[in-house]
Amino acid sequence: MSIxxxxxxxxxxxxxxxxxVSFSIxxxxxxxxxxxxGAGKSTLMKILxxxxxxxxxxxxxxxxxxxSETKSVQKSVGYLPEHNPLYLDLYIREYLAFxxxxxxxxxxxxxxxxxxxxxxxxxxKKIGQLSKGYRQRVGLACALLHDPEVLxxxxxxxxxxxxxxxxxxxxxxxxxxxxxVFLSTHIMQEVExxxxxxxxxxxxKIVTDKKLSILTKEQPExxxxxxxxxxxxxxxxxxxxxxTQIKAIDEYSWEITFTSEIDNRGNVFDxxxxxxxxxxxxxxxxxxxxxxxxxxxxxx
Numbered sequence: 001m002s003i004x005x006x007x008x009x010x011x012x013x014x015x016x017x018x019x020x021v022s023f024s025i026x027x028x029x030x031x032x033x034x035x036x037x038g039a040g041k042s043t044l045m046k047i048l049x050x051x052x053x054x055x056x057x058x059x060x061x062x063x064x065x066x067x068s069e070t071k072s073v074q075k076s077v078g079y080l081p082e083h084n085p086l087y088l089d090l091y092i093r094e095y096l097a098f099x100x101x102x103x104x105x106x107x108x109x110x111x112x113x114x115x116x117x118x119x120x121x122x123x124x125k126k127i128g129q130l131s132k133g134y135r136q137r138v139g140l141a142c143a144l145l146h147d148p149e150v151l152x153x154x155x156x157x158x159x160x161x162x163x164x165x166x167x168x169x170x171x172x173x174x175x176x177x178x179x180x181v182f183l184s185t186h187i188m189q190e191v192e193x194x195x196x197x198x199x200x201x202x203x204x205k206i207v208t209d210k211k212l213s214i215l216t217k218e219q220p221e222x223x224x225x226x227x228x229x230x231x232x233x234x235x236x237x238x239x240x241x242x243x244t245q246i247k248a249i250d251e252y253s254w255e256i257t258f259t260s261e262i263d264n265r266g267n268v269f270d271x272x273x274x275x276x277x278x279x280x281x282x283x284x285x286x287x288x289x290x291x292x293x294x295x296x297x298x299x300x
Contacts, residue, residue, distance in 0.1 A: 001060070002027045002150050002180035003048065008057035010043055010204075017043045018054070019204040025197075027149070030176035032195035032212075033184040036297050040204045041184045042082055045154050048182075049079045062149050075103075078143035082154040082184075084135060088128030092119060092138055095127060096145060103146040113141040118167055132159030140168070144175070151175060153183040157190060169193050188290040198289070202297040215292060222260065223285040226268055227253040229278040240264075240271055252280075 003025040010018040018040045025031050035041050046052045047059055050070040058065065064072040087095055096110045114123050117137045122130055127138055136159055143151060157168055172181055172194055185191060191198065191212070198215055200208040208215065221244070230252070237246045237254060242264065245257035258264045265282055272279050 001025065002029075002062060003182060004058075004060040005044070005048075006058045008044065008047065008054045008059055010040075010047065010052075010054050016204050018047075021057070021201070021204070021206055023199055023206060023209055025180055025182060027180050028177065029197060030173065030181040030195050031183070031197045031199060032191040033182060033199050033201070034186075034191065034293060035184075035201040039201045039297070041201060042154055044201075045079075045081075045152050045182075045184065048073075049077055049152055050074060075146065076149045078146070078148035078151045080136075080139045080143045080151075080153045080156050082158075084139035084158075086127050086135055086138060089126060091126050092123050092130075092141075095138065096141060099142050099145055105146050109145060109147070113144050116144065117141040117171065118164075133161060133164050136160060137164075137168070140171075148179070150180045150182070153181065155185055156183055157185065157187065165190070188288070188293065192289055200293065200296050207296045208292075212289070216289065222258045222264060224256045224258070224265060224268055225249065225253065225281075225283045225285060226256065226272075226279060227281040228272065229280055232277065236275065241267060255285075 001024045005024070006022050008018055008021045009016070021040070021044065033041055043052070047054050048061055048066060050066050050073050053067055060066065061073045062076040064076065066073050090098070092114070093110060096113065097107065100107060100110055114120055117140050119134065119137050119141060122134050127135060130138065136156065140156060143153070153172070156172065157165055160168060169190065172183070175181060183194070195212060197211050198208060199206060232254070234246045234248065237243065237256060240256065242258045242260040243256055244259050247255040249255055256268065263284065265284060268282065269279060
């Protein structure tokens with residue numbers, strides 16, 4: 001396993017940031033690590049990258065213990081933290097050369113990562129002259145500099161414009177063919193575009209750990225949006241078989257939730273016809289990752 005986390009807990013005073021967290025990630029997996037602010041994402045990433053230590057449990061990266069083999073872990077991990085620390089007065093190549101010396105990496109690698117991360121058009125500038133999006137690229141280039149086995153990326157696309165987003169997503173997907181990528185983000189479209197597997201954490205505990213394809217298919221609910229040609233009372237729609245929730249969108253439009261896994265649009269059409277009501281519009285809404293995330297992390 002590239003990453004192994006067993007019963008990791010971490011407290012900040014009386015606050016439990018991580019509560020008995022366990023999971024493992026194989027080489028070549030791209031895993032999205034999701035959770036609301038304060039859920040424990042950055043804390044776990046800092047433990048995996050040896051910045052802080054856990055109070056309990058064991059974590060390994062490339063079979064190296066993060067507590068007792070810190071240097072080996074640091075050599076095998078490329079880390080882009082949420083707040084990307086950069087020396088703004090240095091030119092891009094200067095900054096990468098400085099880090100290449102630390103990692104004892106050949107200087108030829110600098111040009112490779114500049115090209116790989118799309119920094120070439122701005123490569124003659126000081127970091128302080130760069131936009132936020134290009135500063136993120138510098139951080140990503142630095143994380144890739146020593147060709148690590150594992151990439152840990154905390155909000156890697158912060159500040160990127162839509163075109164840059166597509167480029168960085170493709171870069172991360174290509175990197176993931178030969179490396180393990182563990183990334184956190186609040187952008188659900190990004191997760192759906194990049195990740196094969198999703199781990200959701202809430203209040204320091206893992207609440208979901210599944211492949212994205214399975215997670216989106218196993219939702220038992222089906223939501224249909226329908227617009228009628230007249231005002232209808234909710235009590236009428238509650239007579240629909242298998243309906244569990246009726247929600248008004250406006251005077252003529254409704255959101256109807258069903259528990260059945262079959263497509264219920266035909267039933268809604270037949271029901272309206274029996275009642276002498278015309279349907280102007282009807283859409284099937286599959287539960288997306290954003291809806292699943294809200295459901296798994298809702299306050300109870």
